[in-house]
Each structure stands twice: as C-alpha cells, then as structure tokens.
C-alpha cells in the first residue's frame with residue numbers, strides 16, 4: 001500500500017533530479033561556448049558580448065547546484081565513512097538514516113533561506129547592475145529551486161533507506 | 177556592550193577603510209566602549225560590493241560600507257552623481273549631495289538602513305597603454321567597464337566595452353588582453369598600474385561615493401544617547417574624510433608620475449567626444465527616475481548662478 | 482572565543498564521524514555556531530553567502546578545466562601521453578610517477594586553481610598509473626601534493642587576491658612564485674625517487690627498453706597534449722584570452738584534439754558534461770559549506786583574535802614565522818585557506834612586515850600555507866577531488882598526501898632561511 005504510493009513519487013523525484021543535471025550540463029556547455037565566443041569577438045571583431053561575464057556567473061550556479069540532487073543519487077557527494085565502515089550493518093544503516101535526516105534539515109533550512117531571498121528580490125524589483133538589468137529573482141530562484149531538488153533527493157534517499165532499498169545507483173567511471 | 181561587524185569590500189590599506197577604522201575607534205572611545213564596531217575589510221564577510229545595500233537591509237550584516245553606484249540595481253536614485261559630466265568638482269559634488277541627500281536618506285530608510293556618512297572616491301581617470309588623443313586612437317581599444325552607464329559611454333566612443341571580473345583585470349593588463357581601464361587614482365596606485373600602462377587622462381567623467389550605513393533594527397537597540405554620540409561623530413568627521421579624498425587625487429597622480437606614467441588632461445577631441453557620447457544620459461536617467469528631474473534642474477540652476 | 486572554538490571542533494568531529502556529508506556538516510556548524518554565540522539574522526546571511534559563492538566569477542575556470550579533463554579522459558590522449566613518456570623515464574627512480582608532478586607543474590601555467598589542476602591531471606594520469614602497476618599510495622599522494630603547485634605558478638587566483646589586499650605588485654608576486662613552485666616540484670620528485678627506491682612502496686615496473694626509432698615515434702605521441710598546453714598558454718600570453726577565458730579555450734582545444742583523433746561523438750560530449758556536473762556538484766556543496774563556515778568564524782572573530790594573540794607575544798622573527806605556520810596549518814585543516822588569509826591579513830601583514838620580512842615573500846609564504854590546507858584532513862579540497870576520481874577513502878588519501886604536506890613545511894623552512902629564493906627573481910626584474 002505504502003509502496004504503491006511511494007513508487008511513483010520516488011520515480012518523479014528521480015526524473016526532476018535528472019532534469020536538473022541536464023540543466024547543469026547545458027549551463028556548462030553554454031559557459032564554454034560563451035567564453036570562446038568572447039575571445040573571438042574581442043580579439044578579431046572589436047566587439048564584446050555585454051552579457052558574457054554576468055551570464056557565466058549564473059551558469060556557474062547551475063553547474064554547481066542544479067545537478068546536486070542527481071549527484072546525491074549517484075553517490076557523488078563526499079562523506080567520511082571511517083565510523084560507518086567499522087559498525088555492524090544494522091548500526092551503519094541507522095547512522096545513514098540519521099545523517100540523511102540531518103542533511104535534509106540543513107538543506108530545508110538553506111532552501112527556505114534562498115526562497116525568502118529570491119522572493120524578497122522579486123518584491124523589491126532588484127535588478128543586476130549590468131547592461132541587461134536582469135531581475136535578480138530569476139537566477140536566485142534557480143538557485144533556490146536547485147536546493148529544493150537536493151532536499152527532494154534527500155527525502156527520496158531516506159525513503160529508500162527505510163524501505164530497504166539501495167539509495168545509491170552503482171556508478172560507472174570511477175577507478176576502483 | 178554592543179558589537180557591530182562592518183563589511184567593507186576594499187582592502188585594509190584603502191583610504192576609505194582607514195577612515196572607517198578611525199571612525200570605529202572614535203565611536204568606541206566616545207561611547208565608553210558600549211558600542212564597538214569591527215571592520216572586516218577585503219569582503220571577508222562574503223558580502224559583495226553590489227549586494228551590500230541588500231545585506232544591511234536584511235540584517236545579514238549590521239553595518240556595511242558600499243559604493244552607491246554599485247547598488248543602483250536596488251535603488252536607482254543612488255546613481256544620480258554618476259551621470260557622466262553632470263558634476264565637475266568637489267564643490268559641485270558637495271552641492272549635489274546637499275540637494276539629493278534627503279532623497280537618498282528617505283530611500284535608504286525605506287530599505288531599513290541609515291547612512292552615517294558618505295564620502296566620495298577621488299575623481300575618475302582613463303588609464304591606457306597607448307596614447308588616446310584622437311577618434312582614430314579610440315578605435316577598438318578594449319576598455320574595462322563596470323556598469324551600464326560606462327558600458328554605453330565606451331561603446332559610443334568607438335571603443336570595445338569590456339565587462340571583466342576583478343581577478344582577471346591585472347593579468348589581462350599584463351598580457352594585453354585589456355588595453356585600458358577607468359578608475360580613481362587611488363585604485364590605480366594601489367594596483368601599480370605603471371607596471372602595465374603608460375598614460376593617465378584626468379577625464380573626470382563621473383563621480384562615485386561610498387556610504388557607511390547601519391541597519392535600523394540594530395540601530396534601535398542602542399541607547400538614544402549613544403545614537404546621538406554616533407550621529408554627531410559622523411557629522412563631525414565627514415568633512416575630514418572628504419578632505420582626505422580630495423587630497424588623495426593629487427598625491428596619487430604624483431605617485432603615478434614618479435613611476436613613469438604620463439598624467440594629463442584629455443585632449444580637446446577626446447573631451448568633446450566624451451561629452452557627445454554621454455549627452456543623453458541625464459535625460460535617460462530622469463526618464464527612468466522622475467524624482468531626479470527636479471534635483472538635476474535645481475543643481476543646474478545653481479551652477480548657472 | 483575558546484568556547485566557540487571548542488564547540489566547532491567537537492561538533493565537526495561528531496558530524497563528520499557520524500557520516501554527514503562534508504558540505505552539510507560545515508554549513509550546519511556555521512549555522513549552529515552563529516545561532517549559539519551571536520544574535521543575528523542567519524538566514525539572509527546564509528542565503529546571501531550561498532548566492533555570492535555560487536556566482537563567484539573567479540570560480541568559473543573550475544568547471545571549464547574539469548570539462549577539459551573529462552573530454553581528454555574519453556580520448557586515447559592519456560594513454561598516448563604515458564606511452565610517449567615511458568621510454569624517457571625508464572632509468573628515473575619512480576618512473577612514470579613523475580608524470581603527476583610534471584603534468585601538474587605544466588598545467589599550473591594554465592590554471593589558477595588547485596582543485597582544477599588536480600581534477601584535470603588526475604583524470605588523465607591515475608587510471609594509467611594504476612593499470613601500469615605503479616604504487617597507488619605514491620600515485621595518490623603525489624597528485625594531491627603537486628595539484629597545489631597551481632597556486633604558486635602564474636596565473637594564480639590566491640596571489641591576485643593577496644596582491645590586491647596587501648597592495649603588493651601582482652606581477653612581482655607572480656614572478657616570485659616561480660622559483661618556490663619549481664623547488665616544490667623538485668622536492669616532490671626527489672621524494673618519489675627515494676620512496677620508490679628505499680621505501681616500502683611497491684617498486685615501479687621497469688618500462689621496456691626501446692630503440693631510437695621507437696623514441697622518435699613516442700615523441701610524436703606527446704605532440705597533441707603539448708600543442709594543447711601551448712594553445713592555451715598562447716591564447717593567454719598572446720593577449721587573446723583572460724585567465725577565465727583561457728579555461729574555455731582549453732575546452733575548445735580538447736574538442737579539436739578529439740576531432741583530430743576522430744573520437745568526437747555526441748555520447749562522448751554527454752558523458753564528459755555529466756562527469757563535469759558530478760564533480761562540480763561535489764565541489765559546489767563543500768565549497769558553500771566551507772566558505773559559509775569561514776564567514777561564521779569571521780563573525781565570531783576567531784581567526785583575527787588568534788592572530789592578535791600571536792601579535793601580543795612579541796616574538797622574534799623566526800619564532801613568529803614558526804607560530805604563523807602552525808596557526809595557518811591548524812586553521813587550514815577545517816577552513817578554506819584563502820578565506821583564512823583574507824580574514825587574518827589585516828593583523829598578520831603589519832606584524833610580519835615589522836619583523837623585517839618582505840611583503841612579496843610573505844605572500845608566497847601564505848600561498849604555501851593555502852596549499853597545505855588543500856591536502857590536510859578533514860577538509861582538504863584536493864583530497865575530495867581525488868576521492869571523486871578514485872573512490873578511495875579520505876583517510877587513506879590524506880595519509881598518502883601526508884609526506885607531500887611535510888615537504889611543503891620543509892620548503893617553508895628553506896624559504897624562511899633563504900628568503901632570497903623568493904625575492905631574487907622579482908628584484909632582478911625591478912632593477913631592470
């Protein structure tokens with residue numbers, strides 16, 4: 001019964017987290033293209049993209065955080081496993097649940113702070129000082145959304161731990 | 177005892193920071209140690225120059241010093257003194273501040289803060305590698321700009337307006353990725369521009385001031401007596417800070433010359449071109465900020481007398 | 482102050498030991514410390530700080546260089562590098578392990594960030610060293626150590642930050658960093674040689690002997706990567722690209738090489754981008770945590786009070802440098818090195834100048850302390866990057882990096898005794 005409700009929820013969380021990773025990957029590509037264009041434009045065409053510096057900053061926040069929830073599922077975030085390794089499986093499991101709860105609390109607090117920050121920017125109509133005058137609520141909203149994704153991923157992780165499922169996907173690519 | 181952290185984006189040796197240190201110790205002494213202000217220079221509290229107004233408003237830091245023009249994204253009226261070629265010297269700047277300061281103070285009150293004192297940067301200059309005398313000289317020169325105003329001006333002059341982040345600038349000057357920058361003499365000397373650049377033009381194209389502001393919530397937590405002491409001190413010390421700023425320009429120009437840079441007034445052609453390139457900016461500013469219309473009209477009327 | 486310090490120290494151990502992710506642990510500590518010891522609005526301080534860190538322009542090179550490394554990882558270029566170098570290092574004790582040091586030193590001329598250097602070079606070297614049967618511990622340790630050389634050899638972001646704050650010539654700092662950077666590299670190579678000859682490390686495999694024709698062909702295999710580094714360095718020193726843009730030029734160069742090698746495909750680009758996102762997510766979370774904790778410490782005035790306490794001791798010049806080394810080493814264990822410097826500089830710089838040291842020399846000294854912070858546990862970014870590359874535990878990586886951290890301390894001692902090693906080159910330039 002519980003599983004029937006949870007299964008689609010977990011799948012939906014996985015999906016939005018993957019979508020976040022795609023956003024991060026695209027932001028990374030845009031950043032590279034934009035800066036290469038800038039080199040060519042300023043060196044050979046006497047022109048500069050007035051948005052290059054500003055938008056590479058916004059891309060950076062997407063690269064750092066939009067894929068964070070996905071990275072959690074991939075086991076990419078770093079923790080010290082010294083104690084967990086020496087515990088019996090039951091104890092390690094309990095500690096993992098506890099740590100995941102702790103992380104969820106921190107992420108929820110950070111998400112709350114970032115959402116407030118972005119909403120307040122929207123309310124005040126704060127814009128960037130660059131030529132574009134981008135409303136700051138937009139990139140700040142993206143940052144807040146990224147943290148919400150991370151919170152969802154932590155919720156999914158805890159759910160998986162409690163239902164006895166492996167919370168992390170096996171990772172290809174690392175040299176073991 | 178009350179302890180307030182002050183976020184300052186500039187380095188510890190910058191004259192604004194030194195002023196702030198002096199102000200802070202005067203406050204500690206005058207309040208008998210009841211109010212202590214700790215200066216955190218170099219942006220070490222993580223509050224960026226262009227987000228300082230917001231940080232004080234939110235109470236993220238109790239106090240901060242910030243450049244007004246860098247916070248126009250939050251309060252556009254703060255940019256009035258940075259309209260190119262509106263103000264020509266310190267006495268005119270003083271007069272502009274007398275006119276606009278009540279408006280600024282009200283706007284800052286709405287943003288939950290109060291300016292204790294406001295002190296200008298020394299006047300602005302172009303620093304270039306190659307001579308910049310004629311229109312042909314300006315063709316394609318990569319000049320670093322830092323906001324919408326300067327970006328438009330430089331583009332109108334036929335140069336390439338170049339946004340660039342701070343840590344990139346010195347290496348870019350060294351390798352020739354950047355041909356020119358605009359700033360005050362104190363920044364130029366602090367960063368030893370003579371190592372990369374040859375010419376200084378005292379273009380005096382705009383003005384920029386720093387405000388030292390305090391969050392109103394924390395302000396309300398200290399006694400009225402101490403509030404009065406701090407306000408009096410700020411009012412008393414501000415003229416001295418202005419004098420330091422004014423003297424700074426001449427000192428720094430001598431330092432630049434001593435290190436082999438030329439220092440000169442812009443050529444007739446450059447000056448005319450710069451005025452032409454920026455002539456609509458006051459009207460644009462008024463269109464975007466109607467409240468500025470009266471102030472600028474009054475200011476210009478005063479200049480005519 | 483000591484109460485706050487005890488609190489932070491013990492809860493850091495508790496959180497990290499309990500298996501809380503490093504970034505969350507640091508952020509939680511910052512929040513709790515401010516909540517307990519300071520009455521202030523924490524949520525907007527935190528939000529503003531995360532926003533500032535997440536959009537900090539000086540970090541833009543990081544994902545770009547990591548992407549460059551990922552692209553190279555998916556080509557034959559890393560194998561080529563090793564088979565190209567193998568014939569030339571066969572008589573060298575330590576063999577191909579020196580590629581870590583040489584690669585990082587070379588890459589340092591392009592990258593101003595230590596995490597980017599470690600990630601990019603490690604992505605190319607670690608797998609090859611592993612498959613060729615080199616001692617894992619030396620491979621990991623030498624990568625962690627040499628990755629930090631990126632701070633000493635220009636371009637270097639920490640040197641720029643120091644130069645602006647201390648109003649010291651950035652040009653002179655850049656030039657001053659070169660000799661100590663090379664000394665550090667030489668020290669690492671000597672250690673690798675000693676450890677593989679006399680130490681308990683697994684002896685490196687002898688690369689097969691080769692003919693001159695083979696050697697010539699091997700040189701050809703080194704060409705693509707040499708061209709790539711030349712391309713990026715050239716774009717920067719030719720005045721075409723800024724330090725930040727050079728990283729994007731590196732990505733372009735890596736892509737051009739894959740086209741040349743006929744290995745460009747959509748699947749490869751997707752894998753490289755997602756690999757970059759994985760690594761950057763890891764770094765981003767720890768970075769916001771570490772930088773927020775640094776700001777919290779600044780609000781609690783801890784680093785400055787400790788520095789001021791050192792000031793009040795009235796020490797002799799050598800004792801002062803010794804104590805400052807220990808202080809920065811301790812701070813660097815759990816704070817970001819650069820933040821610590823920014824926070825303490827107003828106190829320590831006048832102190833050191835008064836003791837008769839040159840501000841350029843002190844800048845180089847501080848940069849080496851930042852390098853140490855990169856490899857000391859529990860919070861050391863190079864350790865985390867290597868953990869991501871290999872899946873090895875932080876404790877083991879930290880132990881592998883320990884000798885290299887001690888070598889940095891030795892280099893600091895050498896530079897303190899012979900400060901001319903730092904100031905000679907910039908002096909030559911000044912008198913020219």
Ligand code: NA
Nearest residue numbers: 589592631636
């Ligand atoms: Na470097």
Ligand code: NA
Nearest residue numbers: 813854857860
């Ligand atoms: Na460390």
